[in-house]
Amino acid sequence: MTTTTAATPEAVAIAMEDALDWAVRDSLTTYVTKIARGGYTVDGGAVEREGGVFSFPLRRAVREGADWRFSFVGSVRFVAHGGLMDILIKDPEIVVGPDRGVLATHVADDPDELLAVVALAAALPEADEAGLTWSGVPTQLAPAAVDLFGTVYPAGTEMAPISIRIALDS
Structure with missing residues (x-):
């Protein structure tokens, strides 16, 4: 494993295929595109893969003690009802430790502010x-994140599962 060490934290070398894959929620995509006659845009390096999965390339991986922080680039924006529904997932970040994890997104009006979107049901990756x-x-x-999704889904609602792959140099 190649790491760059400044005292702490450790930054991990990044390969091009490193990414976060997340479909957000199937019912949301169906609602926006088929029922509400809206759509979504993918931008900033993110891409849509087969099955409605959005892939966000890894920008940075940092290990701080037992915790990891993964920062990704790109965005997906769902818009419907003439703009009344506007959901932006931008430059997501995952913070995960031995017993907890959260996926957060940057808030459109404040690029430094992060909003916790989903809690992860698993801790550290294998x-x-x-x-x-x-x-x-x-x-x-x-x-x-209840307000981000227009209060349609209550807290604790199951969202699409996530997958992450990060190659480490030996």
């Missing part, structure tokens, strides 16, 4: 000689 991998990690809507 590590092997190839890197760190999470696959199909269950998520639940965080109380702070």
